[in-house]
Amino acid sequence: MISIKDVHKSFSNNNVLQGVNMEIAKGESMVIIGGSGTGKSVLLKCILGLENPDSGKITVGGKETNRGDRDVFLARFGMLFQNAALFDSLSVWQNVAFRLMRGPNKISKNDARDIAIEKLRRVGLKPEVSDKFPAELSGGMQKRVGLARAIAAEPEIIFFDEPTTGLDPIMSGVINELIREIVVEMGATALTITHDMSSVHSIADKVTMLHDGQVQWSGNIRELDNSGNPYLEQFINGHANGPIEAVR
Amino acid sequence: MYRFLGSIGFSVLAFCTTIGRITLFASGAISHIFRPPFYGRETLAQFMQIGFYSLPVVGLTALFTGAALALQIYSGGARFSAESVVPSIVAIGMVRELGPVLGGLMVAGRVSSSIAAELGTMRVTEQIDALVTLSTNPIKYLVAPRLLAATFAMPILVAVGDTIGILGGYLVGTGRLGFNSTNYLKNTIDFMEIGDVTSGLAKAAVFGFIIALMGCYHGYNSGRGAQGVGRATINAVVSASVMILAANYILTEVFF
Known part of the structure; x- marks a missing residue:
């Protein structure tokens, strides 16, 4: 449904996205996690065409996002x-x-x-x-x-930015449940950005972790807690020590 | 020396870049005014906001300016026994120059800042991004109605302001300076030409466009946070005011 291939995006000297690759299948609920400033929101804006990637290709339903009628394209979101x-x-x-x-x-x-x-x-x-x-x-x-x-x-596609x-x-739980219910009910493809691990567990079918503008880990929600990936483990456990620098 | 020249070059380039950006922004917005869909309700709402709600400030400015002008001309004219020119100079001065310029500056302070703050806040709170995701062009929905409304509202505002300004001169002339009421009005009408009025209203339309353009441009491109919105607001008022004064000189050269 949504295919992201080798997408790069910089702002002045800040290389926010450095070759992001991702596939989101139709009807799937993908959650992107990662620290602040790792490019999650920029990636989402690139998919919507609110930002233009410097290089790489983003397609939705096989069609490139920056071609064709914008209104028809955005009507799907x-x-x-x-x-x-x-x-x-x-x-x-x-x-x-x-x-x-x-x-x-x-x-x-x-x-x-x-x-x-x-x-x-x-x-x-x-x-x-x-x-x-x-x-x-x-x-x-x-x-x-x-x-x-x-x-x-x-x-057909719904994006949730830090819902x-x-x-x-309690309200977070209510919103998470609503999102899950609605996505299932509508059969929509969902892409969520969040730091909130309770949201991840409530909403996700698949999880992708972005770090330093690249996909650090991607997998099924069931594999999240036993990934063996030090970046992911540090992030989900909220440890100050690990491969991710606490001060960025 | 090189550093000094470099800083001059940098400033010139930055100035040219800004002019280019404003020109592109304006041309994009103007093209949306003439292409469907048209947002009539939004334009009407902006017309009320920019025109109707600015009437008190423009009216009061014109009233006191007309009154002070009458006193000044009377006292200046008395030096060479030309006190009788008060009604005609007040009228011509108001409709050709002071009405549009002072009205423009007052509306710039009120409306440019308001537009910049509103659009800046919309930018910061992602409302402009939300418009895009809802298949609505923000330039067409937010900028074009404001440009159109301000361009048409300002001449009406200034026409009302001119009338109130002349009334201010009349009140001082007849109440304080001893002019005969009928003669004052006759002199006002006799010495004024249709070109005086139309040139002032044409100036007002241009000023209205400038006011809305500067408010929209700086608000739409506002920086992040409260500081970004604050800076956008200041830039909008300052640039609109300076551009009004510069445009006034150019238009005066063209018209007279």
Whole structure:
């Protein structure tokens, strides 16, 4: 479904991605882990075309991401941003229905509102929330709204960028469960970036660890705890000593 | 010596790069104004935000400027017995120069900063990236409506400001300086030409475009964090103000 081959990306003298290779199969839930600044978010932005790789090839469904109609390409994706990235000036339901009310396949305002309320219900939010503005919601509720927006148009591929950042453990668990349920229910291909090991265990079919802009380890979730990879073991156990420098 | 020359060269190159970037940004945004989809609701909302809500600040600026201008011209004109020119000079001064320039500077302070802060915050909080992932071109959705709204709102704002400014001169002229009310109004109308008004309004349209462009450019390309947004806001107001003054000189050369 998503194929990443020898992708390099630099910002000035900072070589963020240094030959990343990865394959994500259709319907699979891939989680990318790694320390801060190892290129996880940049990789995600390269797949979406928000950043252009310096070299290498990224294909989605066999088609290169930087060719063809951008709107058609992006219509296949949904994304939950790290801090939800809700539009402040729009109400909750307008945020959720944003894509539904625009583009060649736009639907009427009333239909879009109905779908938005249904998606809000799916992520555990009551219809009364729909007319509020993002600033009136808690962090956990904003994440849920972001999740509802990501799934509103029923995309084939969903990206989750640090879905549990800033949430308490209980809310993190709720969001992790929701993500897993929704991905399974929709049969979507999911790519998640996280530092949170509870998210990894809840969401992942496969795990890839990025370090120094390269894939350090990749494998099935069942192999995660017995990988024998010193980088991965240091990361998942949170040890200060090991091959990964604590001060970067 | 080489270092000094190098620093001059670096500054010139940086200046040219910025001009090039702003030109590309502006041309991209203008092209989106004429291509569908059109965001009428967003444009109307921006028209209200930029035009209607700027009326108090522009009105008050014009009122006090017109009043002070009347006093200044009266006192200056008295040196060579030309006090009678007060109504005509107030009117011409307001519509040709002070209305658009002071209105432009006041709106630059209010609107450029607001646009830069809004778009900068959207950049920092990934809302602009979110727009892209939702198949919406951020230049078309965020920048084009603001450019269009500001370009059309400013002439209306300045027309209202001109009227209030002339009223300020009238109030001082008739209340403090002893002018006859009818004669003041007659002099104001008789000496003003249609070209005076249209040139001022044309200037206002250009200033409106500059105000929105600088706000959008600096906000859209804002750096990270609160400091980045703060710097974008300052740059937007300063560059819009300087460009308004520079454009005013160029347009005055062209029109007169």
